[in-house]
Amino acid sequence: MLETMFEDRRGEKRLFRGRAILLAVLVVLSLALIAARLFQLQVVRHEHFTTLSDDNRIKIQPMPPTRGLIYDRNGVLLADNVPSYALTIEPEKVEDIDATIAELSELVPISELDLERFERLLPQRRRFEGVPIRLDLNHVERARFAVQGHRFPGVEIAAELSRYYPEGAYTSHLVGYVGRINEQELEQIDRSDYAGSNHIGKVGVEKYHEQWLHGHVGYQQAVVNARGRVLERREQKTPVPGRDLHLFLDMDLQRDAAAALGDRRGAVVAIDPETGGVLAMVSSPRYDPNPFVGGIGYKAYAELRDDIDRPLYDRAVRGQYPPGSTVKPFIALAGLATGVTTASQGKYCGGYFQLPGHSHRYRCWRRGGHGSLAMEDAIVQSCDVYFYRLAHDMGIDRLDDLLAEFNFGRPTGADIAGELGGLLPSPEWKQRVRNRPWFPGETLIVGIGQGAFLATPLQLAAATAAIANGGTFIQPRIVSATRASLGAPLEPTQAQRRPIPDQDPAHWQTILDAMTNVVEGRRGTAGRIRTDAYRIAGKTGTSQVFTVGQNETYNEAEVAERMRDHALFVGFAPIEEPRIAVAVIVENGGHGGATAAPIARAVMDSWLLDQRVQVADDADDGNSP
């Protein structure tokens, strides 16, 4: 009994040992399986996982370039990068965001707009990244937060560079402004180059020279942890800052031109006839571009957009006006160049002109007529009939050919965004656009710069400069030079010159003499701007308004005011060696000699005599449109 039990126990022990050995084998096999798996991970696929591991921790971060600065010809800063201060909340460090915002709003005003933006950005940013709750803190708000800030852990003031236009409204149309990149722009730009940028040029030089101004994005390799926090910065490719632009613009002249225009609607463009450089370019009314940088509120924008005077509209490059009598010198030159007439050949003005076989009378502005006139007098007195006859004799094709040499009918190609080309009417144009044949009478109307004929102030100034420099059309330029950085050499931009085909000096002298007498002559239409300091050549113009208020309702007085003629003047000075060519348009200004010419004179005084225009009232300071 005891024996068998002992035997049984011995058997049990043997049985157990067998099973234990089996389990030990199982253990070894299992661990071998794990080892095989480790071999697969750590040896066979090591490369693969090394790549994944590096992908995890090394992030490529874009470094936005600093936007190029814009200076006027004397180094006056027109577009600057200034630190802008935003109040940011780091969600990771804030327990109750809503309560924090409520408390913050007692310290600095937080608008609905701010809240809206915050809510939008909050889910897009990582937990440890600051989300802006208020932009553009002023120094009072900053000071207040500096004192109270300790109460708000996780709330900080973040500084970034923001575009600022020190001259405000004075340069609004010309320099333009930058704004947040929108969907459309995103389609057009090289996204990788804009990886770190929020802003893009929207208007004016800022838009046209976007590529120069923006520069090129840089990158840095950053080692980040699982939450994306940057722990260490590795090798980096520094961003290439945008090029600084130096303009031909003279800020004193720009301010004087604006002051001379005053609160009238219109435009002044002043060009250096030798270089084509734009010395001043003003469109009035103006607006302050600075609110656009951070994002102008909808209401403020609607106010500007719906303003009856259309301050956002750049009249200097987009305003297309019938040039009126200001084209007469160019028509006259065409007559000489084509040999259709000579300077001394007289034409009779009886107060009106009739096409052969037609009864319609094309009237001269002077009812009684000018009698027989040679070319010079016809320009000085702006006789319409003389130019009806001349245009009729030349025919529309030859007339258009020469006007096209002065760049009428197409954009000048100046380096500013949004330029329009006006309209030089031709039979082909009429057939194409209106599907009607050309009538001979339309040629006459082109001869006095009316009808469908349209030109921008910039076109007029550029064409006038071609007369001033004796026969070379120079493409107008805004930027005179660029440079890569502060210490780098200035690299001048190149002028594009195009000689007008007629290079007979006598022809040009005739036009010059005539334009001189418009101002200097006894019967000149711009005699009132004559000065002893220097001699001015010019031509007045008055153009009929035919497209105002098609869809808009104005009150009667308003309609009457806005149906008045536009006043124009083109001119240059001094005549011996012209240094400035000017085109002025005053909308509904009435007669060019009375309204537009004095503005041109003020601009010339400013440039040639360094004589400031007195600002009439404080409505003309730089920051209010």
Next chain:
Amino acid sequence: MSKQANVDIEAGHDALDRGWLIRLHIDLPLLLLLLLVSAFGLLMLYSATGQSVVQVERQAIRLGLALVLMLGIAQLSPAVLRQWSVPLYLIGLALLAAVLLFGDQSKGAQRWLDLGFLRFQPSEMLKLALPMMLAWYLSLRTLPPRLLDIVVAGLLIGLPVLLIFKQPDLGTALLVGSAGVATLFLSGLRWRFILSLVVLAGVAAPLLWSLMHDYQRQRVLTFLDPGSDPLGAGYHIIQSQIAIGSGGIHGKGWLQGTQSQLEFLPERSTDFIFAVIGEELGLSGIIVLMLLYLAVILRGFGIAAQAQDAYSRLLAGSITMVFFVYLFVNMGMVTGLLPVVGVPLPLISYGGTSLVTLMLGFGILMSIQTRRKLLQAE
């Protein structure tokens, strides 16, 4: 393992340690192995906690306490343990039931029992109580067990496993269950029973599957294939594979693992510390650790094989298997061979609960080993 090696060790002991080591009931080879693994663990913990001296200190204190407990329980003779088997098991079951009724919620599962002065997990207790209970029961029967014995043993295993599964704590249920199955296997369960159990499981699985709701099936599928849930459990497994794989043969160096130091690796100081070892020490470091673990397991089997009575044999073997299952499930999970189940790497993962259980288990092994020698000596 080889008999020869054990004989050698015994011979050494007989010559050198007859005196105080045996009287203190310390098994020197096991103790040395445990100390080696623990030291290795503390070193890796320093790296895995982001060089937190505080956490390493805390873990070192836990280790020290657990070692004291181990030596304490080693002073109890297997006979005393045997007497405690049934009451411990019953208390454990009662506490498990109490947890389901009154337990503390933590991370969506009821595992903790708050006794006012201390909170503890009764399920942890079952990792030892169940092997003891089974060993007690089976040692009373003639082995190999008959059908009736198997049914009773199955109930003894099934009851606590089910209660733990309901908490729900899959990892512990798995550990406790496998401890029970291992005990049964060691008791000499006949192959025909083993085969029929396997067949039964094979038949039951599709039957169970067909009875499940769609969402339950989905859960099972996600559980089996964590890659289908890349942001949840999948993220853990992907990041830990990247860590291990990028470690290569030689590793990135201690404290140099980017996956672990930059916190891409979740749970890096607890359940996933094995990935930290793989990343920083590479395949070579892991092999060293695995050999240490293997030595612990073989020593455990050695002690079981030499034990004097059936109770001690079964208990020692079962405890050793619990340790192995810990190891295997954790390594399998971290390397992506097994689904993610919250099982720590024994003796290395940060935390005290499993440490205490494991060390108590080793204490029992030491008690069994040294009692035998005392018997022999007398």
